[in-house]
Amino acid sequence: MVRYRSIQKSFGELQVIKGIDLDIYPGEKIALIGPSGSGKTTLGRMLMTLEEPSSGTITIEDEPLWQMEKKGNLVRASEKHLHRMRSKVGMVFQHFNLFPHMTVLRNVTLAPRSVLRLAKEEAEERAVEMLRKVGLENKLHEYPAKLSGGQKQRVAIARALVMQPKVMVFDEVTSALDPELVGEVLNVIKDIAEDGNMAMLLITHEMEFAREVADRIVFGAEGRIVEQGTPVELFENPQSDRLKSFLQRFR
Numbered sequence: 550m551v552r553y554r555s556i557q558k559s560f561g562e563l564q565v566i567k568g569i570d571l572d573i574y575p576g577e578k579i580a581l582i583g584p585s586g587s588g589k590t591t592l593g594r595m596l597m598t599l600e601e602p603s604s605g606t607i608t609i610e611d612e613p614l615w616q617m618e619k620k621g622n623l624v625r626a627s628e629k630h631l632h633r634m635r636s637k638v639g640m641v642f643q644h645f646n647l648f649p650h651m652t653v654l655r656n657v658t659l660a661p662r663s664v665l666r667l668a669k670e671e672a673e674e675r676a677v678e679m680l681r682k683v684g685l686e687n688k689l690h691e692y693p694a695k696l697s698g699g700q701k702q703r704v705a706i707a708r709a710l711v712m713q714p715k716v717m718v719f720d721e722v723t724s725a726l727d728p729e730l731v732g733e734v735l736n737v738i739k740d741i742a743e744d745g746n747m748a749m750l751l752i753t754h755e756m757e758f759a760r761e762v763a764d765r766i767v768f769g770a771e772g773r774i775v776e777q778g779t780p781v782e783l784f785e786n787p788q789s790d791r792l793k794s795f796l797q798r799f800r
Contacts, residue, residue, distance in 0.1 A: 550575045550716055550748045551596065556605035558591055565591055567772035568605075573716065576746040580759035580780075583769040584795060589752045593718040596750070597640040598631050609637050610715065636664065639709035640718040643725050645701040647693040647708075653680065654689040657708045665712065672711075679707040682744075683737050699730035703737055710741070716748040717741075723755060731755070738762065756799045760784055768792050 551573040558566040566588040573579055581589045594600040595607060598614065607614040616623040617630040626634070647656050657676040661667045667675070680686050683703040693701055702722055709717060719738060723731040735758050742749060742762045753759055759766055760780040767777040768791075776783060776792050787793045 550577070550610060551750075552606075552608045552611075553592070553595075554606045554608075556592070556595070556607065557603045558588070558595070558600065559603045565772050566602075569769075569772075569774055571767065571774065573748050573750060575715075576748055578742050578749045578751065578762055578764045580751045580753055580763035580766050581769065582753065582756070582759060582766060582795075583775075587769045588772045589769060590720050593640065593720050593750060593752055596716070596718055597638050598635050609634060636712065637715040638718065639712055639714035639716070640720065641702070641705050641709050641722050643721045645693070645698075645705045645725075647701055647704060649693050652690050652692055653685065653696075653704050656693070656704060657711055660708065661711055675711050676707070679711045680704070682710065682741070683707045684733075697730060698726045699733045702726065702730075702734045706734075706737060706741070714747065716750065718750045718752070720752045721754065723753075756784070756796075768795065770795070 553569055553571040556566055556569045557564065569592065581592065583589055591600055595602055601615055606616065612634065613623060614634050615626050617626045651659070654673065654676055657680060658672040661672040661675060662669065677686060677689065680689065683706050685700060685703055685707065688696065688700065696704065722738070723734055726734065735755065739762055751759065751763060763780055765777060766780050766783040768775050768783060770791050776787065776789050783792065784796065787796060
């Protein structure tokens with residue numbers, strides 16, 4: 550579904566990703582773990598076309614994301630190409646980014662109406678279905694200010710799901726929440742993971758959640774992938790000293 554090849558990314562003098570190769574298969578749930586500053590969020594933002602790689606290629610369904618073919622050559626992607634490729638990816642951020650002046654229903658229907666050009670009735674039907682999936686069908690006409698942090702994040706998840714992406718990126722979606730609200734959001738993501746064939750990239754510091762949901766764990770540090778494998782392999786039999794040291798913090 551997604552292929553990162555020889556990806557590097559620098560911000561000025563700081564190189565945050567140092568040559569990463571990573572494949573995400575159709576329907577696969579990958580948890581990306583590692584210390585702060587290891588480049589996890591940047592990998593997700595590249596897939597959403599919010600950050601451009603300094604070098605290397607990313608493909609979605611074998612089609613280049615940041616390049617396009619023109620007269621037999623790969624050239625820099627046009628905005629039209631990026632727009633089309635972006636529609637294959639959904640992303641939920643640490644901060645909910647809801648429009649405060651719009652109701653929950655309008656927040657969730659905005660993109661399908663403006664990007665997918667769905668009719669109002671079809672967009673609302675799809676939105677209500679997704680809000681039901683995240684347990685918020687009774688909040689359609691509320692404004693974000695009336696919602697808890699966990700409810701706002703669930704609206705953000707519904708907003709991403711309503712676009713029916715091929716792959717979903719969850720970027721530390723519980724880090725801005727009060728501890729007692731974390732569980733409700735993680736339970737929604739678990740249900741989504743069990744429910745469908747959508748590929749998921751879960752950038753998380755919730756180790757038990759990663760163990761329960763992921764098919765594969767990828768551990769990154771200092772801009773490189775250090776180790777990857779099944780949850781049992783990584784959590785119960787880590788091979789590298791770097792991963793052993795990282796996991797000690799959660800025991």
